[in-house]
Amino acid sequence: MQPFRIHTGRVVPLDRANIDTDQIIPKQFLKRIERTGFGEFVFFDWRHTPDGALDRSFVLNQPRSKGATVLVTGKNFGCGSSREHAVWALADFGFRTVVAPSFADIFATNCAKNGLLAVVLGEKEVSDIMQRTTAAPDYQLTVDLEQCRVKDNQGFSAIFAIDEFTRHCLLEGLDEIGLTLEQEAEIAAYEARRQT
Amino acid sequence: MSEPRTLLDKIWTDHVVCLPPGRLPLLYIDLHWVHEVTSPQAFDGLRAAGRGVRQPGRTVATVDHNVPTTPRGTPITDPIAALQVQTLERNAQEFGIRLFDIDSPDQGIVHVIGPELGLTQPGMTLVCGDSHTSTHGALGALAFGIGTSEVEHVLATQCLPQRKPKSMLIQVSGRLGEGVSAKDLALAVIRQIGTDGATGHVIEYAGEAVRSLSIEGRMTLCNMSIEAGARAGMVAPDEVTFAYLEGRRFAPRGRAWDEARARWRHFRSDPGAKYDAVVEVEASPLAPLVTWGTNPGMVVPVTGHVPQSNELGAGEAAGVARMLDYMGLEPGTPIEKIRIDRVFIGSCTNSRLEDLRAAARVAKGYRVAPQVRAMVVPGSQAVKRAAEQEGLHRIFQEAGFEWRESGCSMCLGMNPDILQPGERCASTSNRNFEGRQGRGGRTHLVSPMMAAAAAITGHFIDIRNWQFR
Numbered sequence: 001m002q003p004f005r006i007h008t009g010r011v012v013p014l015d016r017a018n019i020d021t022d023q024i025i026p027k028q029f030l031k032r033i034e035r036t037g038f039g040e041f042v043f044f045d046w047r048h049t050p051d052g053a054l055d056r057s058f059v060l061n062q063p064r065s066k067g068a069t070v071l072v073t074g075k076n077f078g079c080g081s082s083r084e085h086a087v088w089a090l091a092d093f094g095f096r097t098v099v100a101p102s103f104a105d106i107f108a109t110n111c112a113k114n115g116l117l118a119v120v121l122g123e124k125e126v127s128d129i130m131q132r133t134t135a136a137p138d139y140q141l142t143v144d145l146e147q148c149r150v151k152d153n154q155g156f157s158a159i160f161a162i163d164e165f166t167r168h169c170l171l172e173g174l175d176e177i178g179l180t181l182e183q184e185a186e187i188a189a190y191e192a193r194r195q196t
Numbered sequence: 197m198s199e200p201r202t203l204l205d206k207i208w209t210d211h212v213v214c215l216p217p218g219r220l221p222l223l224y225i226d227l228h229w230v231h232e233v234t235s236p237q238a239f240d241g242l243r244a245a246g247r248g249v250r251q252p253g254r255t256v257a258t259v260d261h262n263v264p265t266t267p268r269g270t271p272i273t274d275p276i277a278a279l280q281v282q283t284l285e286r287n288a289q290e291f292g293i294r295l296f297d298i299d300s301p302d303q304g305i306v307h308v309i310g311p312e313l314g315l316t317q318p319g320m321t322l323v324c325g326d327s328h329t330s331t332h333g334a335l336g337a338l339a340f341g342i343g344t345s346e347v348e349h350v351l352a353t354q355c356l357p358q359r360k361p362k363s364m365l366i367q368v369s370g371r372l373g374e375g376v377s378a379k380d381l382a383l384a385v386i387r388q389i390g391t392d393g394a395t396g397h398v399i400e401y402a403g404e405a406v407r408s409l410s411i412e413g414r415m416t417l418c419n420m421s422i423e424a425g426a427r428a429g430m431v432a433p434d435e436v437t438f439a440y441l442e443g444r445r446f447a448p449r450g451r452a453w454d455e456a457r458a459r460w461r462h463f464r465s466d467p468g469a470k471y472d473a474v475v476e477v478e479a480s481p482l483a484p485l486v487t488w489g490t491n492p493g494m495v496v497p498v499t500g501h502v503p504q505s506n507e508l509g510a511g512e513a514a515g516v517a518r519m520l521d522y523m524g525l526e527p528g529t530p531i532e533k534i535r536i537d538r539v540f541i542g543s544c545t546n547s548r549l550e551d552l553r554a555a556a557r558v559a560k561g562y563r564v565a566p567q568v569r570a571m572v573v574p575g576s577q578a579v580k581r582a583a584e585q586e587g588l589h590r591i592f593q594e595a596g597f598e599w600r601e602s603g604c605s606m607c608l609g610m611n612p613d614i615l616q617p618g619e620r621c622a623s624t625s626n627r628n629f630e631g632r633q634g635r636g637g638r639t640h641l642v643s644p645m646m647a648a649a650a651a652i653t654g655h656f657i658d659i660r661n662w663q664f665r
Contacts, residue, residue, distance in 0.1 A: 016515060018391055018491055022629045027610050031262065031276040033236035033283050035344075045631050050617055076392040079425065079491075080627060081608075082327040083234065084343035105395060105427055106327060106341055113345035163359065165220050176345075177245070180353045183222055186214040187250075187355055190224055 002115040003173030007096045008142040009069030011133040012059055019073060020080035021107060025089040038085055039092030060093075064137035071098045072129050072141075078107025087114045097143045099150065101126050112166045115173065119143060119150060125158045132156065145171055200466035203432050204363045204398050207338040207463065211321045213355055220357035226320040228350050229306045230257040230293065232284040233610070234325030238348035239287040249291040250354045256315065257288050258296040260305045261610045265573050265600035268299060277611070291351075304576020304602045307331035307544040311415065312578055314444025318433035318460040323350055328544045328626065330421040333430035334414035335437055336463050338398065340428040361398045361427045362472035365465075368403035370480035375660040377554070378413035379546060379624065379643035381405065381477070382420035383485040383495045389475060391493045394426035397473060400465065401431050405479035411440040412550040419545045420626055423492040432464035484659050486531050487628045487641040489519045494628075498646065498658045502529045522630055523638050524618065531656050534640070538621040539570035539651040540633070541597075541644055543607035546624035547575030549582050551644040555624075556588040558648035561665030564596035565654030571598040571613070573605040597651065609634045622650040 029041040046058050054061050071090065077100040078086060087110040090098065097117040111118040121129075132152065133139040143150050145167060151157040169176060180187075201209075213222040235257070242248065249255060262277040264270055272278040281298065288295035296302045302309060307328055310316040318336035323329060325347040332339035342356070349356055366385060372378075386393070399421050401414070409417065414431045421429030431437075438457050441447045448456040483497035496503065502520070504527045505513055520527065525534070541547070541555050552574060564570045572592050574580035580602055583589055589599045606613040607625035615621055615637025624647050628639040642650065645659045 018515075020491070020627075020629045022608075022627070022632050026631060026635070027608050030233050030610060031274065031280050033240075033280055035237040035240070045635055050636060076395070076425065079391060080327065080422075080629060082325060082341040082343055084237075084325075084345060087343070102392060102395065104392070104425060106343055110343035110345065113343065163220075165218065165357070168218070175245075176357060177247070177349050177352050179219065180222060180349065180355055180357060183214055183216060183355075186222070187224070187353065190213040191354075194224075 001113070001173045001175065004096065004115055004117045004145050004170045006142065006144045006146060007069065008140055009096060010064070010067060011070045011072055011129070011139050011141050012065045012068045013130050013133045014059060014071060014073040015130055017074035018076045018079055021078055021083050021086040022080055024078065024086035025083060030083060030085055035088055036092060038089035039094070042089040042093045067094065069094055069096045070141050070143065071095050072126060072133060073098065073100045075101040075123070077103050079104040082106045084110045084114070087111050087116055091116050099126060099129065099141070112170060113176065115170065117143060117145060117170060119160050121150060121158050121160055128156060200469040202363050202465045202469040202471060203336065203400055203430060203463055204338065204361070205469070207319055207321065208360055210319065220359050222355045223321060223358040224355055225323050225350050226254060227315060227322045228255045229310060229322070229324035229329070230255060230284070230347065231261060231306050231324070231326065232259045232280045233261045234344050235287065235347055236280060236283045237344050238351060239291070241348040242351055247352045249293065249351045252292040254354060255293045255351065257284060257293050258303055258306050258309060259284060259298050261604045261608065263298055263603040264611050265603050265605050265613055268601055273612070301577050304578065305544045305547065305604055307419065308548060308575030308579065311335055311411070312444070312576060314441055314447035317441065317447070317456070318437060319463045323356065327422045328419050330426065330429045331415050331419040331544055333418040333421070333428050334411055335441070336430060336433035336460065338428055338430065341422065362396050364394055364397040364399045364426070364473040364475065365471040366399050366401050366475045366477060368401065368405040368477045368479050370478055371405050371408055372479045372482060373660070375645060375662070376482050376484055377643040377645065378409050378416040380482055380485045381479065382417050383487065383492065383641065384482050385477060386420065386424045386493045387495045388477060389424055391423060391491050392425040394421065394424040397426050399424070399426045399429040401429060406431055407434065410550060411436060412548045415548065416545055420492070423626060433460050484643060484646050486646065486656055488523065488525060488531070489516070490522055490628055490630050492626065492628060492641060494519070496531060498531050498656055500531055502527055502531070504528055524620070532658065533655065535620070535655045536568060536622050536640070536650055537619045538615060539568060539647050540573070540606040540621055540623040540625060541571070541647050542573030542575065542605050543625035544575065544604070545626045546644050547573060547579065549579050551624065552579065552583045552588050555644040555648035556591040557664060558645050558659065558662060559595040559597065559652065560591050562595050562652045564651045568651050568654055570596065570651040571600055571606070573600045574602050576602045595652070606633050608632060622647045622656065
């Protein structure tokens with residue numbers, strides 16, 4: 001997993017609440033057996049008109065989104081289906097972090113397993129960022145996982161909370177399965193205990 | 197005296213393998229269900245790291261999301277879907293995992309066949325790469341959906357590092373009225389607490405209305421816990437649970453059954469146990485419900501209307517214009533005036549025998565409205581056989597419903613069963629998200645009885661006034 005320490009990047013504002021994983025990656029793309037190459041399909045139905053043309057009014061199709069790496073969005077982001085394809089698609093598109101007032105549980109876990117940092121800020125702070133980025137298409141944010149801080153170079157600064165273990169794994173880019181396998185003796189003892 | 201404990205506390209404590217310092221508790225997983233869509237990358241990950249499946253005997257697979265519901269033997273026409281199904285077959289063989297394949301008499305939606313085969317049991321921990329894994333909690337198991345990386349983690353270690361979720365008690369007093377089902381109760385809960393009302397929590401459903409539900413009804417209720425954001429939903433096991441499980445293929449037998457039952461009785465919250473949140477719901481005033489928007493919390497009684505903007509809470513009003521535009525609805529439209537094009541009776545929410553019986557009772561002696569295309573998709577081959585033994589298929593077919601093979605089908609439209617753009621569907625499934633049942637499709641979530649009645653009248657109608665034939 002790619003470690004996440006400090007990242008600065010351009011911001012895409014997607015000001016909607018309750019964006020579900022069916023929107024992030026529609027079902028027709030879940031049939032693939034690979035883990036890569038989902039980026040071109042991210043938000044497919046919102047990025048394309050029904051006849052297949054690009055919808056220029058959708059933010060991800062606008063010039064400002066090219067090369068952007070920070071997604072700022074509404075509460076309960078990633079609700080619904082457990083499909084990790086949603087995270088693969090966002091990461092493959094180029095996002096390194098998503099900032100929102102809250103995330104759905106399974107989505108947040110999936111983010112952590114893929115080096116995509118899910119940052120929870122207050123509603124007010126998110127709406128502040130939303131205003132700043134809407135006003136300035138080249139607006140950038142720095143997300144610092146070492147200091148647990150989000151800031152820009154125009155005075156915005158906020159700290160965020162994150163579970164210490166998740167933070168550690170992200171900072172180091174750790175293989176969690178490898179960590180669990182370090183407990184092999186405990187797992188075997190548990191299994192033996194359960195069988196008696 | 198030890199502290200009174202919740203059902204969640206008891207199952208959790210039983211399954212903590214160890215508490216490694218600086219890490220999350222390691223939770224042992226008793227049963228892992230695998231399906232074709234969220235597993236191929238997990239098996240690839242095992243191969244890449246040179247790891248095996250730790251407990252093939254605790255891992256069970258089936259194909260459900262992609263499979264066609266046309267007669268068995270028809271090949272899967274989409275080559276990418278066909279490859280995904282074949283990939284699961286190959287992986288199951290390579291890693292020694294039991295697979296109920298497309299031709300198996302036990303094939304079905306993973307959350308239907310788990311309980312049906314007696315594999316899901318009280319007090320277990322159970323995971324699957326599917327958010328509706330919460331369904332299995334109806335039997336008193338701690339069952340939750342995971343992503344593909346976690347699928348790989350469980351395959352490799354039979355464990356998951358997990359933060360203990362918070363607990364939420366949903367206490368449902370009174371009884372559901374005639375024509376009001378577990379589905380309506382599930383929608384009422386989401387309406388009350390919101391689509392993120394239970395984020396971070398495991399819900400325990402309790403109270404008279406829950407106790408009086410069958411196991412199938414409890415599955416419907418637990419199934420939709422995820423639509424309120426919950427990690428899982430559960431109901432403490434009782435005599436209804438034991439009667440449901442006794443004699444099922446993988447349930448314990450003989451002396452082992454008696455011992456298991458004695459052990460399972462312990463899986464209930466102690467009097468005075470503390471929850472992180474408590475929600476009270478009254479069952480008796482509930483009417484049959486219909487969703488009008490693009491998330492499952494946007495729901496009103498069938499006797500109501502599409503809300504006006506001044507009837508919505510401040511948080512809800514934002515985005516409603518877009519939602520109504522997508523749904524092709526005007527504020528103030530009475531629900532009973534909404535005409536439909538399609539009906540889908542199926543999904544892990546409502547495709548079990550009891551659901552099909554309820555829908556057939558409504559359909560009996562009627563004909564589907566001429567402009568409506570209605571399909572019934574049993575949740576499993578076993579449900580299909582049982583329904584056919586009772587003659588339910590004939591009732592549906594004579595009424596003009598399509599009677600199809602088992603699978604997830606139009607709940608998420610990964611197979612060819614999808615809505616066309618603009619089509620409006622009364623659906624017994626669990627998500628009315630934009631495009632869920634097909635791009636541009638408009639989904640209204642309802643109970644099986646409400647769906648059957650809508651098929652016949654061509655619009656929503658209050659099932660409580662139905663003339664059964």
